Amino acid sequence: MDSAHETFQLGPFTAPRLWTGLWQLSSNAWGTASVPKVRQAMGRHVDRGYTAFADHYGSAEIIFGQFRAGLESPDKVLGATKWCVFKSTTLSRESVENAVRQRMDRMRTQRVDLLQFHWQDYENRDYLKAIELLCELKNxxxxxxxxxxNFDSARTEEICTKFPGMIVSNQVQFSLIDTRPLHGMAEVCIRHGVKLLTYGTLCGGFLADKYIGLPEPEPYSESGSLNPSQRKYLDMILKAWGSWPIFQDLLHVLRDIGNRHGGLSVSNVATRWVLDHPAVGAVIIGARLGCSEYPEDNAKVFGVSLTDRDREDIDAVLERSNGARLTETIGDCGAEYR
Incomplete structure (x- = not known):
């Protein structure tokens, strides 16, 4: 196993700082491989030090559970899943325990490693009751x-204050394009010892060398070249953050920084920038397991230190964007899901 990965403490776990996201298993729209090929790809990732997998969409829990159950040392691989409440529901000890046990069954485990809780309707403050019941099950x-x-800063503060020491993480969108966590959330997390697990850090793959110099994509072209995730992030780049020309300037700056560091990719630099923030525990990188995966390139982020010049060059582009105003135009972290 590759031991070069950086790690951090997440509750009882020593976890790697790059995780493998499994949300692509939710739909054929991303392109899929057979289940055996997906499990083989999971094995390749573990062998390279990617020992944490996240998400519950589609058959992700089941396939992950099958994979981990076949390992000689399954406890060395961390599995994170979710319990999402999207509409008002009657909470009881039984209903919450059933939700947890369903995930245990699907993941073939005697306990859930990391259960990430999402609550859509803030007007219904039963999310506090849900957390209380989850704490009972943890104990x-x-x-x-x-x-x-995808909890916002105010509710994260509220929950962590009411249940001190019980919350270890908050999974939120964070990238060079979406810097909302820097406007309140990071401070809350540092104060309460909570780590951010970030997704969307590569904007569905747009923060990559292959987009340098390309014309602005058409999100709904007949060729269908963009998947649902890419359409989501392209919409954010063009309508909320700035424009395609400014985005191109950002890509060129990231390319120059990568060259200064011995040939890092644009994706490497974008990932390193997020990892360097103190509140961030790990970046979750979505991989089309068995179809399209870049474990060797992703690992190049480790051991890299961005310089003051690097950050200044990045900031010079970000200052021309609307990034600092996203909490006003979109809302705090997770607002787009409510």
Missing amino acids: EGLIAAIGLC
């Missing part, structure tokens, strides 16, 4: 660690 050994998913 009984059904959950190793409790995290949040």
Whole structure:
């Protein structure tokens, strides 16, 4: 196993700082491989030190559970899943425990490593009751660690204050394009010892060398060249953050920085920039397992230190964008899902 990965403490776990996201298993729209090929790809990732996998969409929990159950040392691989409440529901100890046990069954485990909780309707403050019940289940050994998913700064502060030491993470969108976590959330997390698990860090793959010099994509072209994730992030780049020309300037700056560091990719530099923020525990990189994966290139982020000049060059482009105003135009972290 590759031991070069950086690690951080996440509750009882020593976890790698790059995780493999499994949301592509939710739909054929991203392109899929057979289940055996997906499990083989998981094995390749683990062999290279990518020992944490996240998300529950589609058959992700089942395939991950099958994979981990076949390992000689399954405890060395961390599995994070979610419990999402999208509409008002009657909460009870039984209903919450059933939700947790369903994930245990699908993942073939005696406890959930990291259960990330999402609650859509803030007007219904039963999310506090849900957290209280999850804490009970954690104390009984059904959950190793409790995290949040797409909670905003105010509710994260509220929950961490009411349940001190019980929340270890919050999964939020964070990238050079979406810097909302820097406007309140990071401060809350540092104060309460919560780590950010970030997704969208490569903007669906747009923060990559292959887009340098390309014309602005047409999101709904007949060729169907963009997947749903890319359409989402392209919309954010063009309508909320700035424009395609400014984005091109950012790509060129990242390319120049990569050259200064011995040939790092644009994606490497974009990932390193996020990892360097103190509140960030790990970046979750979506991989089309068995179809398109870049474990060797992604690992190049480790051991790299961005310089003051690098950050100044990046900031010079970001200052020309609307990034600092996204909390006003979109809202705090997770607002787009409510």
